[in-house]
Amino acid sequence: MAGGKLSPRQKMINLMYLVFIAMLAMNMSKEVLSAFGLMNEKLTEANSKATEKNTAGYETLAQKAAEQAKQYGEAKEKTDKLRVAADELYAYVGDLKSQMTNGLKDAKAYESMDKSKFLDELFFKGGKISAAGKEFVAKIEGFRDQAAQLLEGTEVADVVTTRFGTGAVTNKDGKKIDWLKYNYEGFPLIASLTKFTQIQADVKATESDALSALLQGELSKAVSMTNYQAMVVFEKNAYYPGEKLSGKIVLGRNDPNLTAEKVIVNDKEIESDKIQAGQVILDGPAGSVGDKELKGEFQFKEGDSLVSIPIVGGYSVIPKPNQAVISADKMNVVYRGLANPITISMPGVPANKVTASAAGLRRVKGDSYMMRPGKGNEVSIVVNGKLPDGKGVRSVKKFRIKDIPPAVGMVRGQYGTVKMPKASVARISVAAGLPDFLFDLKLNVSSFKIKVPGQVTVPVNGRTLTARAKQALGRARRNDVITIYDIKASVSGSNYKIRKVLPVNIEITN
Structure with missing residues (x-):
């Protein structure tokens, strides 16, 4: 403004100009503060989305590690450690942000967050960095060093080192200034708050980069032509x-x-x-x-x-083929009334070039056959095969036909003489079995006879005692031996009846 003697009117005009300029400066400052606030909101929203994305990435890697531990186990171990360190730094910075905004009536009144008092008093004491300031820097450096070590050998390691650098900063005048002072001393509250949110964003970005680098690295190795x-x-x-x-x-x-x-x-x-x-x-x-x-x-x-x-x-x-090789899965005997498995093959000849015939014989698949013999005591299996050179080979094998051996009567899964109280006898279920037979057969009992000493023999249809049988049982005494005989049984799933079932005895104990 012009110097010299001014009239009252000119002085008033000059004063108005000063007020106007001050108002412009104030409005500009408020716009900048609001811009920092809006940036902080955007970063906070982005951090929430990054957290969700990273969580999904951790879950994907965990699943792959569970499926292929050798391939993805090391990557999961590294990211698990990184996740713990990241959560710790993220929470630490979040706690500082809560302290900074504690007491504010409106957390979005950015134009009023123009003071630097909070961090100036927390991080700096008498022109020097306080213990809290040193702790803040140490937390960042600790995360940086651990992340770089876990990601050693990847491009992300260098990115992390740069992203969380805390070295001295050279200002526009060429003077080196401590990193903490350069970034946080004398800055408005909203500016520092936004920088803290940016640190949290860098933490999330580091997690995302690590997941991508480690997972992609393993996938690349997996598809390598080596x-x-x-x-x-x-x-x-x-x-x-x-x-x-x-x-x-x-x-x-x-x-x-x-x-x-x-x-x-x-x-x-x-x-x-x-x-x-x-x-x-x-x-x-x-x-x-x-x-x-x-x-x-x-x-x-x-x-x-x-x-x-x-x-x-x-x-x-194969040897050089000269005869068919036939092996019975249950010795060289087939049993009447049963489906006997037979394996028929010819050395060096595919199964589809081999044919076998006999009464009751049918092919199941490949060289597996099933035989249900009929009458007689012997059956011959005739095998014909066609060699690759077109020549034929023929072989005959005889098998004996036998009836299923006698079964034994059983109660409570036991046979011979079974001891039990009289009260338990009334609840028995009569069964039949073939304890030493090669086939595992289930036999169904259709009837039997029960003889109590001093009483008339009682015939029973079914497997359990009838009222008449229980009445005869009621007259039995201690040490009496009750005989169950003439047991009729058949093979489950067929009409074949067992020719003979040996009796089972029950000795009354009380």
């Missing part, structure tokens, strides 16, 4: 001289971290120590002469369900 190897697969594992080879060479995964939840081959679960390096070790016996099938499945856990990968293969155990 995990593949060439495998030779023949259509069969045995050939005659002059035959043409038939097979293929394929690429297969051989990943030491890939292990199945379960592997089943030919209805038998493979031992866990045989499932390794993305493969299954087969070291069992080759078996008897004939074509052998390998059928089963790999089971992998994927999400909440199991994924099944079928196993189909086979091999041959």
Whole structure:
């Protein structure tokens, strides 16, 4: 403004200009404070969304680690440690923010948050950094160092070091200023509050970067071509001289971290120590002469369900064929009234090139047959096979036909002489069994007779005592032996009746 002697009117005008300029400055300051407040709101909202996203990432990694511990276990262990450190720093900064806004009537009155008193008194004492200020810096540096160590070897480690840097800052005048003073001394409350929210945002970003880097790293290793190897697969594992080879060479995964939840081959679960390096070790016996099938499945856990990968293969155990190889699963005897399993194969000849015939014989599948013999004491099985060179082979094998041996009467699962109180006898259920028979058969009892000493024999239809039988039982005395005989029984699921069932005795104990 112009100097010299001024009139009262000019002085008034000059004063009005000063007031006007001050008002402009005040309005500008309020706009800046409001802008910081709006930025703080946006960051707070973004932090909430980042928390949800990171939580989902942790859950995904945990699930993959549960499914494939060898491949994802280390990544989960690292992120679990990072998560604890991140939560600790996030909560610590959040507590400072709560202290800063404690006592404010309106947490969104940003234009009134223009004072720097709170942090000036908390972080700085007599021009020096206070214990609280040193603690604040130490918390940030502690998180930074731990995160960088956990993420060592990834690009994220360098990003974290820069993101949470606390080194001295060079101002526009070229002077180095302590990081804490440069960022927080003399700043309005809302500006410092927004910076704290930004630190929390950096924590969430570090968690997200770590999850992406570690998970992506494992996925990249999993699909690497170094995990593949060439495998030779023949259509069969045995050939005659002059035959043409038939097979293929394929690429297969051989990943030491890939292990199945379960592997089943030919209805038998493979031992866990045989499932390794993305493969299954087969070291069992080759078996008897004939074509052998390998059928089963790999089971992998994927999400909440199991994924099944079928196993189909086979091999041959052969000498030079000159006769059929026939083995009865229950010795060289077949039993009348039963479905007897028979295995019929011919060395070096596929099952579909082998035919077998006999009375009561039928093919179930492949080299598995079932025989229900009829009358007579002997049956002959005639086997014809066609070799790869077109020549035929014929063989005959005889089997004896036998009736099912005598069964034994049973009560309470026992046979012979069974001791029990008289009161218990009234509740018995009569059964029949074949304790030493090769087949596991269930027999149904349709009737029996019961003889109590001094009483008339009572016939019973069914398996339990009738009223008349119980009446005769009521006259039995201690040490009396009750005989249950003439037991009629048949094989469950068929009409075959057991020719003879031995009696069972019950000795009354009281």
